[in-house]
Amino acid sequence: MRVFFLGWKARYEQIMIDGLAESHNVHKLHIPAYAKRINRTIxxxxxxxxxxxxxxxxxRLVNASKSISAKDILICNEGQAKRGLNPSVIKTFKGVKVLLIRDLVDAPFIDEMRKIFDRIYSFDPEQCRLFGIxxxxxxxxxxxxxxxKLNTKKLEPSRPITCFFLGRDKGRSQRIEEIANDLESLGxxxxxxxxxxxxxxxLSKYHTDSxxxxxxxxxxxxxxxxxxEINQPGQSGLTLRTLEAAFFxxxxxxxxxxxxxxxxxxxxxFYIFEExxxxxxxxxxASPSKPIDVEAMKKHCPETMLKSIRELQGSSRCN
Known part of the structure; x- marks a missing residue:
């Protein structure tokens, strides 16, 4: 059984896939340049x-180049499922097709995706309840x-306390700037x-172009x-930023x-910021942090995700 990731382009996603590939039968499913050119022409x-x-x-030609069989698994994300030639590759994939939703989507999107994926997952409990995924x-x-090991590469001790935020605006800039000013007032x-x-x-002094x-x-x-971390309205699931804080x-x-x-x-x-x-x-x-149980965090490692997905082999389509 092989597992293919389609459309996972972010650098951290590439690092994750490369790490899994070191000890598992995991691969990136790339769309060849010739196929992209033909698709653009069409x-x-x-x-x-x-x-x-x-x-x-x-x-089918792209899948045939990888000798895809019914035993294989394809994992795609909501941001890439409808891009370029990906829909045709997904529909003609012979194995189990899995969609991982990491952002907020609407009901029409879910209804459309049910037609081509065998199983749809979300990290957001409320989204799962709302859409039955x-x-x-x-x-x-x-x-x-x-x-x-990565966390040992800290360049220099932080004095004063360093606070870091990186993210797209998404209408949150005023709230973000207010929090920045509050923290700055504390030194x-x-x-x-x-x-x-x-x-x-x-625009504020914290805005950047890229x-x-x-x-x-x-x-x-x-x-x-x-x-x-400043969540979007309606977002309730465990975020990567929260896991970043825990793992690092x-x-x-x-x-x-x-x-x-x-x-x-x-x-x-963890501090819940309301006002x-x-x-x-x-x-x-100023308070010291209580140690986190490293063993318990294994449920959030890539290997655990891969194990869960592999258990889908032989399961029925979603409906």
């Missing part, structure tokens, strides 16, 4: 003619041992980067003492009240 022709030209044959534990790109060093997007209207390369982002996380032994200031329900929650590590309370935040920043 799309261009479709704009000029009322005829519908199928690309299923091209999807399966829950999967959020997973971190590194296992506990790899994270521990913290603020390392915030708000990536501009279509919601960016009033996302940091992953390795640079990772180093800033490792160098920080406190990570900041950082404190987390978050707007996500659901972290109190996590089995590894401890008030010395600025100078005394409470000062105490939180």
């Amino acid at each position: 799309r261009s022709l479709q704009k000029k003619t009322p005829l519908t030209i199928s690309t299923s044959w091209l999807g 399966d829950y999967l534990e959020q997973f971190f790109p590194f296992n506990a041992e790899a994270a521990r 913290c060093s603020i390392k915030f980067q708000i990536v501009k997007d279509e919601s960016s209207v009033s 996302v940091l390369p992953y390795e640079e982002n990772l180093q800033k996380v490792i160098d920080a003492d406190v990570l900041i 032994d950082k404190k987390l200031i978050t707007t996500n009240k659901a972290v109190k329900d996590l089995y590894f929650y401890d008030p010395s590590r 600025f309370d100078k005394e409470a935040i000062s105490q939180f920043l």
Whole structure:
């Protein structure tokens, strides 16, 4: 049984897949350049003619190049499932097809995806309840041992306390800037980067035009003492930022009240930000952090995710 990842392009995703491939039969399913060119040509022709030209044959050709069989598993994410030639590759894949949803989506999207995937997972419990899809534990790109080794690469001790935020604006910039000002008033060093997007209207000194390369982002996380998380409205699942704080032994200031329900929650590590309370935040920043059970965190490692997905082999289609 082989496992193929299709459309996982982010640098941290590539690192995760490469790590899994070292000890598991895991592969990246790349769309060859020739197939992309043919697909673009077909799309261009479709704009000029009322005829519908199928690309299923091209999807089958891509799968045939990997000798895909019914025993294989394909894993895709919601951001790439409808891009380019991916839909044709997914539909003609002979094995078990799995969709992992990591962001907020709507009912029409789920209805469309049910037609082509055998199983749909989300890391958000509320999304699972709302759409009747399966829950999967959020997973971190590194296992506990790899994270521990990375965390020894801190460039220099943080004095004063360093607080780090990186994320797209998504209409959150005012809240983010307010939190930055509050923390700065406590003497913290603020390392915030708000990536501009279509919601960016009033720009702050923290706005930037582009996302940091992953390795640079990772180093800033490792160098920080406190990570900041501002959730989108409606988001309730365990986030990568929360796992980052746990795996890299950082404190987390978050707007996500659901972290109190996590089995590894401890008030010395996680602060729920609702409104600025100078005394409470000062105490939180100054207090030592309770150690996290590394063994318990294994449920969020890539290997555990892969094991869960593999158990799907032979299961029925979702409906």
